[in-house]
Amino acid sequence: MRTPIVPVLLCGGSGTRLWPLSRKSYPKQFAALAGGRTLFQAAAERVSGAGFARPVVVTGSDFRFIVTEQLHEAGIEPGAVLIEPAGRNTAPAILAGALHAAARDPEALMLVCPSDHVVPDTAAFRAAVEAGTAAAEAGALVTFGIRPTRPETGYGWLELAALPPEGCLAPLPLTRFVEKPDRATATRMFEEGRYFWNAGIFLFRVRSMIEAFETHAPGLVDPVRRAVEGAAPDLGFLRLAPGPWSEAEEISIDYAVMERATNRAVVPFAGHWSDLGDWEAVRREIGPDGAGNALAGAATAIRCEGSLLRSEAPGLEVVGIGLRDIVAVAMPDAVLVAHRDCAQEVKEAVAAMKGKGAAQAECFPLDHRPWGWFETLVLGDRFRVKRILVKPGGVLSLQSHHHRAEHWIVVAGTARVTVDGEVRLVSENQSIYVPLGAVHRMENPGKVPMVLIEVQTGAYLGEDDIQRYEDAYARG
Template sequence: MSIVVVPLILAGGQGTRLWPMSRAARPKQFLPLTGPTSLYQQTLERIADKRYAPAVVITNSEYRFIVGEQAAEQGMELTAVLLEPTARNTAAAISAAATYIAQHFGADAVIHVLPSDHQVNADAGYWSAVDRAIAAAADGQLVTFGIRPTHPETGFGYIRSDATVGGDARRVERFVEKPDAARAAQMLADGGYFWNSGMFMLGCGHFLAEAQRLAPDTHAAAEAAVNAAREDLDFIRLDETTFALAPNISVDYAIFEKTDHASVVAVDFAWSDLGSWDAVWKNGSADAAGNVTQGAVTLTDVSNSLVISDHAHVAVSGLDDVAVIATNDAVYVSRVSQAQQVGDMVKRLRARKETASLTEIHRTAYRPWGGYSSVLNGDRFQVKRLFVKPGKKLSLQKHHHRAEHWIVVRGTAEVTVDGIVTTLTENQSIYLPLGCVHRLANPGKIQLELIEVQTGSYFGEDDIIRIEDEFGRA
């Protein structure tokens, strides 16, 4: 009987180690950091293979639409998108997903757990390791992928084992916490240690049995949350009350470090968790001077540097070992070799009321219908750029504190105001008085772009009173 392998993509992380591009509202897994597609989409590309059933994705409610839309952009069918009502770390997330997979594919299914924010070179060695891990997982082993270290690394946990690259899964002798530099160098010299990649291959029934034995509170909460889950459009919302009872603990601590069935497949394919800007630089495509660039960038006499811009044109001259990351509302500058310290900067920004929002939201906000960018804010006025995807429409809504003017700059807009429908093309505009019931739609084949000028006393998103909404937000 053939083995059913179900990819489980973990896509709920809210990390800010790649600030200012990665923020809580749009973290690194959904950003095109190493090419034209996001890291999440690159993960989807790796599972577009005959080995796999359609993936299960687990994320949080805030990311539900971008998970579905980026999958659709890749032409990928998903088995389900599970929504965590609260963050409870990987033990609860994987336990809940395994419960769901067991119910829909059977306990004999094998689960390939994949973080959505890693960069992986899926070469022949990768697929050979995947096949060996599938066989071991089907035989009852809980398999992790151990990356052969290429340098002393203090940012990863390690696995001790006598596994060899290209060989079968071998028993994990012990897990090692993130070491200091001296300990990392010693482990590299000793050999027999591997980076803990955070990728796993798990027999569904075997994993759930170990979860029930070693982490009963996590298992019980996850199982109850799945059994009481409800469908919401194309998503499955895990039950909030029961899921919240799960301890906040990683699957490594809860299960892998306690089980007698942990094994490791040793690999040496190119891999990075892209956990810092220096990792992005190391894994980027560098020019002859060692520079990695993306976006509108001009360099003169610059070497060994990372310069990325998603908005303004950035010009850098006469520098070495510098990271410059520019967005439309923040710029981060550091030595590449010290870029891991961005976390300290984020903590300082988050602690101040006037800068806290810079760690949470982008000036450009993405919605299931498109999104908007803040252009200008003033006393009793605000200017935004709205973009609406072809065939999409915003909710039917009204405001209590503001009126709006819409000016079409690209595409065709279908505007409903108090039941009257008007079609607008480029350079045409319309006024929406305070309190009117209105809706914006894009009936065309190209993206609609318009300038929105708001006037009034309050512009918060909580002044949107939704009456009808095709995305379930009314």
């Protein structure tokens, strides 16, 4: 009986081409871009169940509680959550996953998947994985090529040695990896038929991939191995050792290993797939109407053609009149308006905003925390108004502030509040004042989310004005 395949979900990246919905503080894999589930949840469900071990997730420290919360919502128990001290691209992340798995079974098969792709046909995906298992067990590094439907310039491509038969579902020789092409090259490759899109999905025996790193990228092996061996448990997570990790080169798996290896194969996949790499991909995924328009949220199109109109803010209506090939995405704090042909260039706008210090470049309107989230409703010169949601059982740290006082008004649920050692329950329509310097804590003892409005006043209102004394989530 075959040992279950170990899935490794790569869950980093900032997804800047889907700004303003995807940002550094809350990237696209955690959003429900094309359906009720988030992309991360859908990816985890795709590699769960019969034939698969519990998934290993490689992510950053800022996302660790989002990962576990979304897995819990999907009813999936992770095998491990490896915390990268810093993003180092896909090669170190995959090697860390392989070394972690090798400590348990170096002969196990490992399936590496990005967590932000759309693959709606799970049965077809699993059939493709099954088609590649024999080659992987024999030592091949198997990747998966998506049969192209258009001359796409936003993807890397794979060149096959020969034109594959229609409906082929078997490992085939891989000639080379092709960088994102220009339009003319993409058109030629699409018409030729020997080229497939590079999905960034890999299947291999753990020992085979470690040996490939030792052969083609030996400089990565020692620092990543020391980072894994020196990993420290932390509230159910496994933090890779930061010192050795910082010595690892920042490089993709394609450059480090796959382009140099000779024991590689590609399984063609004809099912639907998208990496949702830009807003044009999202428009196609939503399913345009007869005029080519795709609407999401509170959006209205009048005499528009080929446009995406999307509202991500409750109560904010997006209306397009006479638009042609336009992308318009509205968030509470930012609006994107662009021509569809410029969908790949949104990241340039993000870089420009970072250059002028705009918080919207990287910070999401909802600031997610392990206990819930908050959003700023009003920000003045010496005051700030927030809406705060605390999940059932959620508890904020015991803390104080040097520069601000706070006034809390509960609008839903009940809060248990501690101020300078005095504990009291605060219910809907009740409030409490937290003086400057007071040691305080808030928690939700109930079974429903608790919502309150917080009014801060003071000379400095930054989030770093926190002195923590106790924290259930072990944040520094």
